[in-house]
Amino acid sequence: MIDVNKIREDFPILSTEVYGKRLVYVDNAATTQKPKQVMDAIQDLYSTSYSNVHRGVHFLSQKSTSLFEGARDRIASFINASSSKGIVFVKGATEAVNLVASSYLEPILSQGDAILISEMEHHSNLVPWQMVAEKKGAELRIIPLKENGDLDYDALPNLLDDSVKLVALTHMSNSLGTINQVEKVISSAHKLNIPVLLDGAQSIAHMAIDVQALDCDFFVFSGHKIYAPTGIGVLYAKSKILQGMQPYQGGGDMILNVSFEGTEYNDIPYRFEAGTPNVEGAVGLAAAIDYVSDLGLENIDQYERELTAYAYEKLTAIDGLRIIGDAPNRGSIISFVLEGIHPHDVGTIMDMEGVAVRTGHHCTQPVMDCYHIPATTRISLSFYNTAEEIDIIIAAIKKVKELMG
Amino acid sequence: MSELRELYQEVILDHNKRPRNFKELDPHSHHASGHNPLCGDKLELYLLVENDIIKDISFIGSGCAISTSSASLMTEFLKGKSLSTTKALFEHFHDLVTGTEISADQLEELGKLAIFAGVQEFPARVKCASLSWHTLMNALEAPEETAQTE
Structure with missing residues (x-):
């Protein structure tokens, strides 16, 4: 059970006011707010344990190292990775995709090969593949989007063949909320021995992985999308694949031996972590994972589904409001357009009512093109949002209509 | 709500609903495309300049109420103005929406466009109001280029 009032006490920012109105924060797909537990973990690291990791023999260095590596173990168990060696710390999902593009895909990609993505990808799971495809003369293939916001899985057999070297797919769409049938895509790809990358940027905070x-x-x-700090993210890869990959960046910590004649690279995952890592980020992420695990991903999923259903019902009752994307299985993201009113005007007016929504193309311009719209207004809910906040949002939308009438 | 009323004044809402000079201009002497990559606002601006005077000016495109009405009011206001006056007006308008101090005389020169003063309270929307003006400057200085406000 989610006790939302108790949870909200853990998030100091939720009780702040904007323009004299209580903040209603529903831009969680962009980034989530942080609970005290995460702030405390970082404060505690700085106050009692902070130093550089992996190299020092002194007390604090060992303490920091054990917290940093403990965070890696915590993440591995959270997503049920078979080994912590498969967990590479990066800046975020974007860097993880770029790492795979340059260290895994680029060395094996040849002219005439293909990379399969979908029409609903965030630019971060599109542009890195486009860049490597252009460099190597490979083709970028697209799983098309259907009108209801689902992927057209019937197109898969024609898109998958031996020339495809990687499938990269979002687990959950950041602009439509669609939760993709990734198991179906993975099993189809694996039949042809094609590896699959899942972009979990949106799914990670909402369902057990x-x-x-x-x-x-x-x-x-x-x-940062799972209540942890900005600047820390994770690349999970099967150890066998990671083992065969080339280093991403050169520097300290990713080496075993360096001489001017050559360098012997460190083992996985350290081979991909050049330079001093984001120790406080990793510690904050472990604390955030503890926090959502204590609430329970199943409880979170159930609460957010109920809240999303309530919002959906209230929104569809508004005249001239059209929800973009209506896939049967979706997360707590709702995108909409108001007839005759541009989303940026909607966003500004809702902001003055204290409601923080996202407006724009959400870094998914191909999705906007598919629906022939320039932008949407997006509400993305967290377990700290309430039904009362949905009512405030609905009232704010009515105010938009009144003002722009 | 008062800042919002200040931003979304009747004139702005009217020009958003019924943009003036909303057409392609044929013939034209100058043309530029404007694009705001952050919000996807796009506009095409056309000018017919003769003897350094803007004989005619028009635009087409899609955008929010602020960018559409700003383009509409700009075209209405600049018809018949000289290029040197236009450049001075660009500076004054830019100062107005960014909240830079302008003199009473300069404000008066902006005439009807002074209603965009409300934009300065909304820093995220300054680029909406100024997109058509940046596109105008591009059209005059380097025709056929895409203006970007970011």
């Missing part, structure tokens, strides 16, 4: 059950080859996510 089991990378072994999914059998995905790569899984990427950003810490």
